[in-house]
Amino acid sequence: FNLTAAETRPRCQPLGEGVIINLRGPRETGDEEGDELVSIRIWAERGRVVSLTYRRMDGLDILRDRMEQGLYHDPGDLIAALSIRIAHQIDPVVADLGDQVDDCELTLSEEGYVARHAIAKARSDAIGYRRFVVPQRQALEAMAQLDYDWIEDDDRIHLREAADRFARMAEELEAIRERSALLHEQITDLRAEKIDRRSLVIAVVALIFLPLTFVTGLFGMNVDGIPYAHHPLSFWAVTGFSVFVGVAVASFFIVARWFKA
Structure with missing residues (x-):
């Protein structure tokens, strides 16, 4: 298990008295390359957290400032806060994708085929987000179940809360993908008619x-x-x-x- 691996997906792997957890979060503003969600690799054990990113993740500076202020008392507290923050950032993006599909459904008419590019983009974005949201939920659930004394009960509650939010987002993204596919078929039928x-x-x-x-x-x-x-x-x-x-x-x-x- 290597923190410096070039390609990673969200996962949680306990090793001895520590754990490797890879998460994905929104990229920093101005970064237009690659995936929308960038990877952060974390090694956590009692009293220590080591993180590595190749691309800057949005919001890490805020977490670091809060950590320096003593707001996070242990590794579990920090990882739970990071997970909740990522969920807060991705949630409105998923909601916006759903709104885009809603708008396409409302405006669908005989001339609706002009919106096919918007529908295709919404579907592509939904697939891209879901590719990381689903394993991220599994990784957080796995960490919440680890029997480490440095993961406190309130940390487990926050980890499960973040996992539940990612589960809901995964369901919404799957619904967006299916609705986009149905809209594309309807537009194709309208053009054929x-x-x-x-x-x-x-x-x-x-x-x-x-x-x-x-x-x-x-x-x-x-x-x-x-x-x-x-x-x-x-x-x-x-x-x-x-x-x-x-x-x-x-x-x-x-x-x-x-x-x-």
Whole structure:
């Protein structure tokens, strides 16, 4: 077990009289690289806590100041405070993801496919957070059950409280992922319906003009012997017949409810 491992996930591993616990928390403002949640590796034993981070975690300076003020009396107290703080920071982020999906559901319409990028991002963020929130809950529950005398009862209560909050966040993130997938399917169906409707309109228009094209092509042949070719009303007769055929075909499609398909 190595505190300097490049890739870690939240876990709790007792070793002798101490414990290694890896947690994930929000990255510091201005850090735009990698995962939203950065790792902190902790070795804790009676009277000592050693922590290591490759990327700065938001809020650690506040915890350090409080520790220097003597507000934390033992390693269990410090780790419990860190866990509660991380839960406080992630909770509103998860709630915001849920609100984003709610907004997408409310605005979903025939033009709703323009929101597909927002839905895809919300789903991607939910998957990314859930990947660490679930094992973090398990790690905190495991630490709360360790039989070390330097972990006091109130520390165990706070650790379980943080674990419960992460469990609730994991459920919310799973719901966000499923709702986002359902919204994506609905948007795909709406786009398919719109394409089908437009294709139907094009097909109907083509069917209306098909007999008209035949009639006008037949009378437009440049050959001798066409009846009434030189009659002064021939043009208007063909035009009237074409209008009649067009109206008749269009009326048939309207009665057959093709335009409402």
